Amino acid sequence: MGTTWGTIGGVFGVSLGVTVLVVVLFSLGVTAWARAGGGTPRHGARRGRLDTVAAAAAVVCFAACLAIAAYGIELIIPG
Amino acid sequence: MDSVSFLLVAVILTALAFDFTNGFHDTANxxxxxxxTGALSPRLAVLVAxxxxxxxxxxxxxVAKTISNGIVDDVKVSPVMIFAGLIGAILWNMITWLAGLPSSSSHALFGGLIGAVWVGAGESAVRFTxxxxxxxxxAVASPVVACVVAMLATYLAYVITHRAAAPAARKGxxxxxxxxxxxxALAHGTNDAQKTMGVITLTLIAGGVLGHGSGPPWWVxxxxGLAISLGTYAGGWxxxxxxxxxxxxxxxPQGFAAETSATAVILASSHLGFPLSTTQVCTGSILGAGLGRRLAHVRWGIAGRIAVSWLLTLPAAAAVGGVAAxxxxxGNTGVALVAGVAVAAAVGFYVLSRRRPVNPDNVNEPGAPEPAGRTLDTTV
Structure with missing residues (x-):
């Protein structure tokens, strides 16, 4: 019985950590991406340096999420 | 020999039928x-899944050894019991689908097998601990874990993005x-399709078609795989x-938080060798996503009905499995009779569902006032 609750605790800890990491990264990515114009160039306005930085930050965040997802796929495929 | 092959064919067909109901029951997960949220159109979503x-x-x-899994004494399991257990699982899946309740297909399968083995081989063959x-x-812990994780994730997602331009955030x-x-969906395919393969392989081994310890043949x-994906494509609307x-x-944002939590919990638990139900994890995480957004409305009546269906899954499927066993x-006449009754019941449930169809075109409409309540009243 004790090991069962221990495993549940492990599942809880690991999934909480991973989920919070992915959701925070993705949310930051979305925020940065929205700041950079949401992928569509604004007409008439020149893209400032801040926009470029925001776009780069978004790319980094999304790439990190993709890497975690790739690790997830590797876990799904045994051996 | 004749009776063995008749039974064998019956078990394989029933296992594939169960796989199909497993698929359409779990598309929702x-x-x-x-x-x-409109991220995918209904028809595209079921195709992807x-x-x-x-x-x-x-x-x-x-090979999934989930079936023996120590829940029943596998030495005492006969093809007839597997057949009866599958019938119990299929019927419970149909009833809960008609009521629109997300109940666990794995629990239905385990319940059916437990009932069938109990009747067929005696109480001592069932390992209650x-x-x-x-x-x-x-079953108690996994929805709670998923719910808490999704609640926190949803809360964080809203806090972080609350100043971002809404249309861009939605798109992201x-x-x-x-x-x-x-x-x-991918994790579901590796888990649930394996269960059916395990059942069929066990039956083939028990029937002497395959040697002991062999893996599933390619056609299995x-x-x-085809049965579960056809079922998924049919979509349990x-x-x-x-x-x-x-x-x-x-x-x-809630949908993203809910699905991410569900993925994390499913992968963490299967990696740590901890069996749990995809359905219950996904339901828990959707509930958590509802709680995590301020002012979001959670319909506790529906949540309660789902919880009751979870409590009933094991005993109900076990009762049907026991009677079927x-x-x-x-003898063969008995097997044919059970199969006939099951097919008739399945057709009956389908006809009942046509009275108030839910399909890709109306799946996002709220339906008649409290649809789940009335459906439940007509079936239970």
Missing amino acids: SMATSIA AVLNLAGAFLSTE AIVRKIVIP FRAGQVGSASLV VLSA RVIRTMGKGLTDIQP WVAGQ
Whole structure:
């Protein structure tokens, strides 16, 4: 019985950590991406340096999420 | 020999039928929130889920030993009991689908087998401590874990993005949601299609067609994969409506948080060798996503009905499995009788469902006032 609750605790800890990491990264990515114009160039306005930085930050965040997802796929495929 | 092959064919067909109901019952797990938020159109969502379930069935060649799994004494299990257990699981899946309730297909399968073995081989062949440890405790814990994780994730998602331009954020979360929902569908294919392959392989070994310790032949892998993905493609629209629109109104950030939590919990638990139900995890995480958004409305009546259906799953499927085992134990006529009654019941449930159809075109409509309530009243 004790090991069962221990495993549940492990599942809880690991999934909480991973989920919070992915959701925070993705949310930051979305925020940065929205700041950079949401992928569509604004007409008439020149893209400032801040926009470029925001776009780069978004790319980094999304790439990190993709890497975690790739690790997830590797876990799904045994051996 | 003749009677063995008749029984063998009956078990294989029943296992594939169960796989089909497993598929359409569980489409909602991966796709309900994506359909509800409009991230994917209903028809595209079930297509994606079906393809990923098929892919998942082929990805893992590890034979699922989930069936024996220590819950029943596998030495005492006969093909007749497997057949009866599958019938119990199929009928319970049909009833809960008609009521639009997301109940666990794995629990239905375990319940059916427990009932069939209890009747067929006696109480001593059922290991009750293993049932509590491997089914009951995870069943209570996993939705709670998923709910808490999703609640925190949803809260964080809203706090971080509350100043971002709404249309861009919506678009971003929808895209992310498609990704995490696809992972759930893939994981589902590797888990649930394996269960049917395991059942069929066990039966073939018991019938002497395959040697002991052999893996599933290619045609078993192919037919089980096709059955579950066809079922997924058929789409259990009634369950999808309950999970996408019934429990709470899902918005893109919530959908993303819910699917990500579900993926994390499913992968963490299967990696740590801890069996749990995909359905219960996904339901828990959708509930958590509803609680995590301030002012979001959670319909506790529907949540309560789902919880009751979870409590009933094991005993109800076990009761049907037990009766089926007793009748089928009388010989081939008994097996044919059970199969006939099951087919008639399945057709009956389908006809009942046509009175108030839920399909890709109306799945996102709230339906008549309290649809789940009335459906439940007419069936239970």
